[in-house]
Amino acid sequence: MKSAEYWAKRAEQLHNEQFKKTDEYIATELKREYDRAMASIKRDIEIFYQRFALNNQIDMAEARKLLNSDQLKEFKMSLEEFTELAKNNPDGRWTQILNNVYYKVRVTRLQALLIQIEAAIQSVNMKQNEQMTDLLGDIYTDTYYRTIYEVQKGLGIGATFAKVEDVKKIIQMPWLEENYSQRIWKDNAKLVQTLQTQITQAIIRGDSINDTAKIIADRMGVGYRAAQRLVRTEASHVQNEASFDAYKASGVVKKYEFLATLDSRTSQTCRSMDNKVFALAEKEVGVNFPPLHSNCRSTTVPYFDDEIAPGERIARGKDGKTYMVPGDMSYEQWHKRYVDGD
Numbered sequence: 001m002k003s004a005e006y007w008a009k010r011a012e013q014l015h016n017e018q019f020k021k022t023d024e025y026i027a028t029e030l031k032r033e034y035d036r037a038m039a040s041i042k043r044d045i046e047i048f049y050q051r052f053a054l055n056n057q058i059d060m061a062e063a064r065k066l067l068n069s070d071q072l073k074e075f076k077m078s079l080e081e082f083t084e085l086a087k088n089n090p091d092g093r094w095t096q097i098l099n100n101v102y103y104k105v106r107v108t109r110l111q112a113l114l115i116q117i118e119a120a121i122q123s124v125n126m127k128q129n130e131q132m133t134d135l136l137g138d139i140y141t142d143t144y145y146r147t148i149y150e151v152q153k154g155l156g157i158g159a160t161f162a163k164v165e166d167v168k169k170i171i172q173m174p175w176l177e178e179n180y181s182q183r184i185w186k187d188n189a190k191l192v193q194t195l196q197t198q199i200t201q202a203i204i205r206g207d208s209i210n211d212t213a214k215i216i217a218d219r220m221g222v223g224y225r226a227a228q229r230l231v232r233t234e235a236s237h238v239q240n241e242a243s244f245d246a247y248k249a250s251g252v253v254k255k256y257e258f259l260a261t262l263d264s265r266t267s268q269t270c271r272s273m274d275n276k277v278f279a280l281a282e283k284e285v286g287v288n289f290p291p292l293h294s295n296c297r298s299t300t301v302p303y304f305d306d307e308i309a310p311g312e313r314i315a316r317g318k319d320g321k322t323y324m325v326p327g328d329m330s331y332e333q334w335h336k337r338y339v340d341g342d
Contacts (some may be wrong), residue, residue: 004257004301010150011259011301012196015239018139019297022235025135026228033127034224037120041151041195041220049209052109057206061185063110063149075112076102082119086126086260091185094122110203114196121195125188129181132231136180139235140164140242147246148332151253151302152325161249163339171238175285180234191223229294236291240299244289247280247302255279255303258288268299277303311320336339 033097039071052062067075083098093156101107101115141164152158164170172179198219202212247253260274269292284287290298325334 001049004148004303006154007150007257007301008259010154011243011299012261014146014150014153015261015297015299018143018235018239019232020137022138022232025103025131026231029131030128030227030231031224032122033131033240034220034227037124038217038220040120040123041117041216044113044120045199045212045216046209048109048113053209056208058203059206060110060204063104064108067109067112071109071112072105072107072212074150075107075115078116078119082115082122085123088130089122089126093185094125110200114199117195117199118192121192125184128188128227129184131169132180132184132234133168135231136234136238139166140171140238141167143239143242144246144249145335145339146331147243148250151246151250153327153329153334154302155252156327158323158325158338159251161246161251170241175237176325178231183230183234184227187223187226191219191226191280194219194223232298233291233294236296236298237285240290242282243300244283250302253302255302255305256283256289257303258290258302259299259301261297261299266297267293269293270296273298 033190049056049058052058052065054062066072071221079098079102083095083102086094086098089095097118098115144164148161167175172181175183195216198215199212202215207215244256247256255277258273258276258278260270262271262274270290272286273292286292290296292298310339323338
């Protein structure tokens with residue numbers, strides 16, 4: 001039986017590997033989508049000011065004038081492009097919004113700009129949802145199998161376990177009432193509303209194009225930071241759920257120990273839970289099972305009572321079939337034999 005220090009070390013290594021994937025996604029793909037949206041919004045604002053501003057200012061009366069026939073035709077061509085890109089939006093709400101606007105014969109200059117801004121954010125919404133589905137699916141599957149591998153290697157003996165079948169269905173299960181797709185939509189809907197309000201207020205104040213662009217850039221920065229928190233929290237949830245599912249699937253883990261990342265950023269809530277042990281049946285996400293809060297970095301490790309022999313625990317596997325796990329067997333070798341093979 002390996003020591004508690006061994007289990008903690010292996011859990012932290014696995015946890016850090018998955019967080020590294022999350023941070024790489026945030027710094028590259030997520031950042032790229034927000035930069036693209038900001039560039040698109042900035043371009044639309046510049047065109048808006050070039051067309052309708054007088055002395056680098058636009059008053060509300062000008063903004064509320066209707067698009068002329070040529071401008072309306074151009075705007076509807078944009079709507080067709082937005083609709084084409086929106087084919088895979090999660091629940092069809094954005095498509096419905098676009099269809100409703102498309103059939104209007106009277107559209108103001110301001111309405112057109114606000115729709116263009118929303119289109120840029122909806123593009124982020126759909127891309128983020130697609131990318132996070134891939135990221136979370138990878139984190140779940142990798143964590144699940146690596147956790148089973150570590151448990152079996154740590155005990156020196158393994159038993160049959162369930163394989164991951166429909167990972168998309170698993171990661172889309174709601175937790176604390178919503179799943180990641182719903183949270184992405186909600187956060188981006190707030191961002192759209194904020195941006196549209198800021199644009200309207202900037203016009204009312206008579207702000208210059210530079211002042212307006214700065215305000216929008218600041219709000220996009222807030223939106224990006226909110227997206228970072230969402231990604232990290234969802235990744236933490238999926239990773240911890242995968243570990244928990246692996247505990248159950250292993251047939252040997254009956255308890256888990258809460259493991260907080262102890263540094264200057266660790267919350268008092270997580271500090272107070274560190275090293276506490278719970279039966280699997282006692283698990284409550286947000287109470288005694290991570291994540292306990294946004295950006296939570298806590299995890300869990302399998303807990304074994306010293307007085308119970310490994311063989312006795314293994315004997316409670318689904319069909320009683322067991323196999324030896326050599327101490328020098330790598331994860332890649334184990335995966336090829338017991339996951340890819342029979």
